[in-house]
Amino acid sequence: MLGVDRTAVLAHPEVRIDAGRAAALAAVVDRRVAGEPIAYIRGFKEFRGLRLAVDPRVLIPRPETELLVDVAIDRTVACLGSVAPSPRSRASQPVRVWDVGTGSGAVAVAIADALRRRRAAGVRILATDSSPGALAVATANVVAHRVAHIVQLRLADLADERGGLENEPLVDMVVGNLPYVPTDEVARLAVAASFEPRLALDGGADGLDLVVRLLSLLPSVLATGGTAVLEIGAGQAEAATNAAAALLPGCFATVHPDLAGIPRVLEVRPMARD
């Protein structure tokens, strides 16, 4: 906004700014004083080293979601290594990933970017969201990070048939950071969260409505041997694991803790079908 970086501001406190810039700066300070997150004011957020565009149509990507991305990359790379022995069959049978509730596209873009850096070709990511505004932001991020050949975006609701994957082949991995804040707690979140879309936060009475909905869809969307990795909230590990066991009898289910030791990512592998 001032056209100079932080170093210049600190090094030259004597420089005076004109009235126009002073007014613009005051407006920004007012927004911050009102509690608006810095990421919305600046229009971007760093996530896994990537600069992602954000605005109030999307959740601001959280540091804890980097764990979700790490696990997803790990499983995708393992999947790449376990299928398609020849480059020819690899080309005809990509590893398919579904990023559900993509928001800003943070998860899909971060996975695509990491795979590109590893020169791991042969992955296609379908990223869906029920919010047209979120998809507009995600589109900008997919284009800016040059991963449009890997990430396809689609407006789809988890309530749709197969979550919006009606005409899609089975996928090898599902990754999702769906809303998981219990409805009663949404109003008690820090003021910054009141600037974020409620659709991105409210997970229903116990916070797990959409997670459970997604778990129930897994048999119809996941290929045999496929994995789902889902971010969950503090205190939801037991309920989420129980839901997985009830909906997917015999499944493998484990929960990965984040850097703060909070159980954060539910990993589920349904039992192989005959």
Ligand SMILES: C[S@@+](CC[C@H](N)C(=O)[O-])C[C@H]1O[C@@H](n2cnc3c(N)ncnc32)[C@H](O)[C@@H]1O
């Ligand atoms: C917690 S945000 C996560 C955004 C992004 N994946 C991230 O990690 O930063 C959840 C996203 O799920 C989307 N969403 C909420 N309900 C949905 C539904 N029924 N079907 C599809 N997407 C939904 C919201 O629009 C929002 O973008």
